[in-house]
Amino acid sequence: MGDMSGPYLIRGSVPLPEAELAWRFSRSSGPGGQHVNTSDSQVELRFDLARTEALPEVWKARALERLAGRLVDGVIVVRASEHRSQWRNRETAAVRLAALLAEATAPPPKPRRPTRIPRGINERRLREKKARSDTKQGRSGRNWS
Numbered sequence: 001m002g003d004m005s006g007p008y009l010i011r012g013s014v015p016l017p018e019a020e021l022a023w024r025f026s027r028s029s030g031p032g033g034q035h036v037n038t039s040d041s042q043v044e045l046r047f048d049l050a051r052t053e054a055l056p057e058v059w060k061a062r063a064l065e066r067l068a069g070r071l072v073d074g075v076i077v078v079r080a081s082e083h084r085s086q087w088r089n090r091e092t093a094a095v096r097l098a099a100l101l102a103e104a105t106a107p108p109p110k111p112r113r114p115t116r117i118p119r120g121i122n123e124r125r126l127r128e129k130k131a132r133s134d135t136k137q138g139r140s141g142r143n144w145s
Contacts, residue, residue: 008098010055011105016098017054022046023090028081042081043089045097050074059105066104076100 008016028042049055049063049071070076078100080093 008094010098010101011059014055014059016047016094016101017052020047020052020054021094021097022048025086028084028089039086041084041086041089042079043086043093045078045080045090045093046075047078047097047101048075055101055105062106063101063104067100 010016022045024044024046025040026042026044027040049060049067051074052060055063064071064074067076076097078093078097080089080096083089083092
């Protein structure tokens with residue numbers, strides 16, 4: 001089996017730490033003929049987020065907070081079984097984990113500063129409202145005597 005295609009980058013130049021990834025393989029469900037009964041093509045990738053040294057502390061804290069619902073004892077688990085080949089499932093799981101960590105470690109967005117509505121626009125809106133009101137007022141049958 002060939003080597004995995006290079007280190008997967010989380011963000012910037014921080015790679016997914018190969019040494020800290022725990023792989024498990026099992027039989028995948030779904031189609032595949034006779035071969036599927038003998039091959040362990042489903043991949044389960046575990047990464048101990050709580051104990052890792054590969055991520056900067058700020059990122060780690062951010063990821064632990066954002067992924068709290070997915071973690072089991074500080075470990076994040078990613079499964080892949082959509083391909084019939086174990087190697088492609090390994091690729092998929094690693095890419096998925098890298099993407100998950102990239103999203104979880106991203107800095108929070110800048111707070112939105114509400115824009116001020118220019119006075120002219122507000123005045124024009126009120127003028128148009130008044131004109132519309134007058135038009136509709138003119139349609140009522142009052143004061144026709």
